[in-house]
Amino acid sequence: xxxxxxxxxxxxxxxxxILTFSNNLANSQSGxxxxxxxxxxxxxxxxxxxxxxxxxxxxxxxxxxxxxxxxYLHFVLPFNMSIQxxxxxxxxKDVKYYFGGVNNNxxxxxxxxxxxxxxxxxxxxGDGKFIASANINAFSLAFMPSREIGAFGISVNDYxxxxxxxxxxxxxxxxxxxxxxxxxxxNTLEAQSSWIRSYGLSYARELxxxxxxxxxxxxxxxxxxxxxxxxxxxxxxxxxxxxxSTDHKISGQFNATGISSFGPSLAGMNPFNNxxxxxxxxxxxxxxxxxxxxxxxxxxxxKFGMKFGVSINDLGSMNWDKxxxxxxxxxxxxxxxxxxxxxxxxxLNGSKxxxxxxxxxxxDLPTVLRLGLLMPVDSLFEVPGELxxxxxxxxxxxxxxxxxxxxxxSLGLDWAIHPDAxxxxxxxxxDQTEKWRLSFGLGYNSKLIDFYIATFDLLSAIxxxxxxxxxxxxxxxxx
Numbered sequence: 001x002x003x004x005x006x007x008x009x010x011x012x013x014x015x016x017x018i019l020t021f022s023n024n025l026a027n028s029q030s031g032x033x034x035x036x037x038x039x040x041x042x043x044x045x046x047x048x049x050x051x052x053x054x055x056x057x058x059x060x061x062x063x064x065x066x067x068x069x070x071x072y073l074h075f076v077l078p079f080n081m082s083i084q085x086x087x088x089x090x091x092x093k094d095v096k097y098y099f100g101g102v103n104n105n106x107x108x109x110x111x112x113x114x115x116x117x118x119x120x121x122x123x124x125x126g127d128g129k130f131i132a133s134a135n136i137n138a139f140s141l142a143f144m145p146s147r148e149i150g151a152f153g154i155s156v157n158d159y160x161x162x163x164x165x166x167x168x169x170x171x172x173x174x175x176x177x178x179x180x181x182x183x184x185x186x187n188t189l190e191a192q193s194s195w196i197r198s199y200g201l202s203y204a205r206e207l208x209x210x211x212x213x214x215x216x217x218x219x220x221x222x223x224x225x226x227x228x229x230x231x232x233x234x235x236x237x238x239x240x241x242x243x244x245s246t247d248h249k250i251s252g253q254f255n256a257t258g259i260s261s262f263g264p265s266l267a268g269m270n271p272f273n274n275x276x277x278x279x280x281x282x283x284x285x286x287x288x289x290x291x292x293x294x295x296x297x298x299x300x301x302x303k304f305g306m307k308f309g310v311s312i313n314d315l316g317s318m319n320w321d322k323x324x325x326x327x328x329x330x331x332x333x334x335x336x337x338x339x340x341x342x343x344x345x346x347x348l349n350g351s352k353x354x355x356x357x358x359x360x361x362x363x364d365l366p367t368v369l370r371l372g373l374l375m376p377v378d379s380l381f382e383v384p385g386e387l388x389x390x391x392x393x394x395x396x397x398x399x400x401x402x403x404x405x406x407x408x409x410s411l412g413l414d415w416a417i418h419p420d421a422x423x424x425x426x427x428x429x430x431d432q433t434e435k436w437r438l439s440f441g442l443g444y445n446s447k448l449i450d451f452y453i454a455t456f457d458l459l460s461a462i463x464x465x466x467x468x469x470x471x472x473x474x475x476x477x478x479x
Contacts, residue, residue, distance in 0.1 A: 031366030032407070034366065038454040043412025047390065048372025060221070064144070069151070071145060074143075076473070079138060080473045086466060090123050133160065133401070135157065140156070150205035153202035158195070162191075184241065204221030220298050293314045306375050321359070330354075437456055441455070451472075452473045
């Protein structure tokens with residue numbers, strides 16, 4: 001998937017970027033930065049206290065049931081999805097211009113003018129982060145036979161993720177050549193990608209339902225998930241440095257560790273091998289890893305209408321134990337001409353790649369603690385229709401895939417002006433590169449369907465941006 005290890009360091013960047021922003025987007029909420037259903041995406045990826053029924057399964061399972069429910073049967077058919085690609089440096093169109101080669105051929109090289117080089121280096125205030133993810137809800141069903149019995153949910157979701165961190169010093173060196181007596185460190189260079197599917201079973205039940213109390217409603221819910229992993233790759237530079245001498249000659253060492261695990265039908269995608277096996281991507285490929293995760297949530301409503309939600313998602317881990325390979329890559333080198341393509345290609349050609357096959361590696365699931373409040377603004381002020389203000393805090397407890405130990409605060413406004421009019425939604429939050437995004441979406445609710453379409457970054461939809469996203473959700477309501 002990430003064809004970088006048998007190429008030069010420049011091609012490492014090119015291949016990862018092209019795959020991240022195109023091929024990975026071939027395939028619900030995962031992690032504190034993963035996009036959820038289209039309604040929550042439109043609300044700044046906010047919805048920890050929003051009564052969503054079926055759409056709450058992977059965010060707060062206690063919201064499968066709320067104070068007004070009497071019974072329902074809802075489901076989604078393939079495919080509801082959310083997709084995003086984001087970077088903290090370049091606009092999406094500039095990524096294609098600089099790294100997409102000529103006529104979108106990644107094996108070709110674009111000649112950069114002095115102005116191109118200056119603009120590219122200046123785009124990197126720090127290390128460049130390039131991230132892409134896709135979440136697909138292949139199937140979900142929620143059923144509540146009665147308040148006494150509670151509500152049940154079933155869901156199948158695919159999560160695909162790819163990222164690379166590019167050190168600014170690497171870009172500076174590759175574009176501007178080497179200054180004398182300098183040391184360039186590439187220790188922050190790393191990449192990761194994964195493809196995981198979850199099968200979840202959820203249950204929710206009300207605990208308190210007394211209209212006269214200050215706390216008039218409380219429900220609790222839990223989900224058990226079986227995870228299957230089809231592909232996992234990680235690469236991390238350990239001690240990679242380049243030194244320049246007074247006569248502009250270059251020496252250095254490249255040291256990195258890598259891990260790969262692929263299902264048998266996907267083995268040809270392994271970037272650490274020259275395997276030419278045909279890649280057979282099927283709806284049910286054989287897994288190379290597995291795990292168990294648990295969601296738990298509680299939610300409620302106060303007498304004056306404010307709602308709250310607290311949940312912890314994906315508590316557990318993945319074990320990658322099939323076709324696992326652990327790689328230790330070392331290479332010392334000397335260069336006379338940094339702009340000589342053959343010398344650049346030689347950096348990794350002939351490198352010592354110590355590969356150990358077998359064993360297992362455990363990775364944490366994207367565990368996240370979610371806190372949310374919903375205030376019905378229309379109950380405090382005279383406004384047409386239903387207007388809700390939402391505030392969420394998402395605290396990541398691991399650094400896997402779309403998760404980060406950095407917290408994410410988000411705000412959302414959900415406005416149904418009239419029952420027959422489209423629902424307007426907007427929100428404000430950060431993405432995984434710590435850029436603030438203004439989201440927007442439209443929804444339509446009827447007795448038969450709920451339909452939502454949204455973007456996490458409104459500006460990306462109307463002008464070039466360093467973020468691109470889209471999400472759509474269709475819920476069928478049988479009863």
